[in-house]
Amino acid sequence: MWHSRRATEALNIRYPIIQGPFGGGFSSSDLVAAVSNAGGLGSFGAHNLTGDQIRSVVAEIREKTDKPFALNLWVSVVDEGGHGLTGPEYVAALEAFAPFYEELGISAPPPPENHIENYEEQVKALIEARPDVFSFVFGIPSVDVLARCRTAGIKTMGAATTVAEAKALEAAGVDIILATGLEAGGHRPSFLKAAEESLVGTLPLVPQVRDAVSVPVVAAGGIGDARGIKAAFALGADAVQLGTAFLACAESNATDAHRDWLFDNASDDTVLSRVFTGRLARVKRNRFTESAPAPLPFPLQAWFTGVMKNTAAKVGQHDLASLYAGQGSPLLKHRSVEALMTALLAELDPQFLKSQNPIMETDNV
Ligand SMILES: Cc1cc2nc3c(=O)[nH]c(=O)nc-3n(C[C@H](O)[C@H](O)[C@H](O)COP(=O)(O)O)c2cc1C
CATH class of the missing domain: 3.20.20.70 (Aldolase class I)
Known part of the structure; x- marks a missing residue:
């Protein structure tokens, strides 16, 4: 056997x-x-x-x-601190994310409510x-x-x-x-x-x-x-x-683009990062993993990155998308x-x- x-x-x-x-x-x-x-x-x-x-x-x-x-x-x-934000904390979070939203031409999300499953x-x-x-x-x-x-x-x-x-x-x-x-x-x-x-x-x-x-x-x-x-x-x-x-x-x-990247030898360049959701995850290293502001606790960070990463994935802008991958991806055929x-x-x-x-x-x- x-x-x-x-x-x-x-x-x-x-x-x-x-x-x-x-x-x-x-x-x-x-x-x-x-x-x-x-x-x-x-x-x-x-x-x-x-x-x-x-x-x-x-x-x-x-x-x-x-x-x-x-x-x-x-x-x-x-996670601890992930339940919500005060008004000033929301404004500060929007300021930190604003350059990414502007770059993709998307509006900022409303204050986080019902963001917890x-x-x-x-x-x-x-x-x-x-x-x-x-x-x-x-x-x-x-x-x-x-x-x-x-x-x-x-x-x-x-x-x-x-x-x-x-x-x-x-x-x-x-x-x-x-x-x-x-x-x-x-x-x-x-x-x-x-x-x-x-x-x-x-x-x-x-x-x-x-x-x-x-x-x-x-x-x-x-x-x-x-x-x-x-x-x-x-x-x-x-x-x-x-x-x-x-x-x-x-x-x-x-997405097809995510899949194509998994088959690319460059998919060996992954990193463990909290920038997309506030919890540590293995993703493609990109401009966002390297330059994002300090992440908010989960799931607040996911609330602020949600539309950004989905839009980035849709328009093929991989330097702001969350391309999840394990370290075995260069082996895939x-x-x-x-x-x-x-x-x-x-x-x-x-x-x-x-x-x-x-x-x-x-x-x-
Ligand atoms: C895009 C993506 C999303 C995942 N979401 C979950 C999830 O919601 N729940 C879970 O138990 N594991 C999740 N995982 C982990 C996988 O189920 C699996 O355990 C892991 O990918 C195994 O490692 P490998 O990618 O190196 O094969 C996710 C993995 C990826 C790549």
């Missing part, structure tokens, strides 16, 4: 390959369904959605696949929608939420950036632990200490988490091809989660889920190419 069966059994999937969820509008039901239909686990990042939007996304996914999939939320939705409403909708897996970052859901998931038959998967976080997740009764190294694209979802004090690479993190917990462990961060997957299994992972490699597929909601899964499995599974119509069958694990 080329992989441990603990995670495939726990998740009821054929192959131990999980498509990482993407918040911020980068997820799509097409991507989730394509990965799940190919025998992996598709995931939808729902942290920007309302309860009603979560219900309709789940219905959309279920029209496209009857295979297991994951929904993902951010457990903590506001309603986690309680999201989690209620999620449990009602009963995805097969609830994956989450930035904390541990309450005892009550975890118990309701158990009753509803929803598996839980929580992200750890340190061994201490992995132990805390296991102690709370979380079913599966994602060990995510600093190479990963997107946000660093640390919750016990500041993200800057929790920067462990995938190579040392995975075996330490493996030794520290007994539940299945999923490795993430910097995995760009089958060699990375083999390495993760050698380190003791039961499954892998790939984010950037799936973001680069046509089925994701990334495949532009569709089918091509990516086929290439990975052909290298990982000696039986794969011998089977007929292999990625469409989900029985006979």
Whole structure:
């Protein structure tokens, strides 16, 4: 067997390959369904959605696949100081952002109100929608939420950036632990200490988490091809989660320009920065990461950068857009889920190419 069966059994999937969820509008039901239909686990990042939007996304996914999939939320939705601004603080923030708004010809956003996602409403909708897996970052859901998931038959998967976080997740009764190294694209979802004090690479993190917990462990961060997957299994992972490699597929909601940049060798130039949302994230280094004013606490910073980064992405002005990417992106070669899964499995599974119509069958694990 080329992989441990603990995670495939726990998740009821054929192959131990999980498509990482993407918040911020980068997820799509097409991507989730394509990965799940190919025998992996598709995931939808729902942290920007309302309860009603979560219900309709789940219905959309279920029209496209009857295979297991994951929904993902951010457990903590506001950092200290991120609730709001006084009038003078709002004026000062606008002054700092004004040159960027002017350059793009956009109006400044109104004072931040309703800028904090309603986690309680999201989690209620999620449990009602009963995805097969609830994956989450930035904390541990309450005892009550975890118990309701158990009753509803929803598996839980929580992200750890340190061994201490992995132990805390296991102690709370979380079913599966994602060990995510600093190479990963997107946000660093640390919750016990500041993200800057929790920067462990995938190579040392995975075996330490493996030794520290007994539940299945999923490795993430910097995995760009089958060699990375083999390495993760050698380190003791039961499954892998790939984010950037799936973001680069046509089925994701990334812009074409973002995708093209991921396939460019220059995509090795990423940086961990708080400038886009107020939380630390791995993005393309650009003029904004290098010259933005000191960031406001999350999610205030996201409120002020929202229209700016979306407009910049739309008009192809990449020096002000948030192009998320992991450190494995220069390894990427495949532009569709089918091509990516086929290439990975052909290298990982000696039986794969011998089977007929292999990625469409989900029985006979
Ligand atoms: C654009 C983008 C958005 C992401 N959003 C989320 C999210 O909302 N929730 C989450 O758990 N992980 C999120 N991630 C992390 C991925 O799901 C995955 O764990 C990570 O990308 C794995 O590292 P890799 O990119 O090196 O493969 C995001 C990653 C990217 C690139």
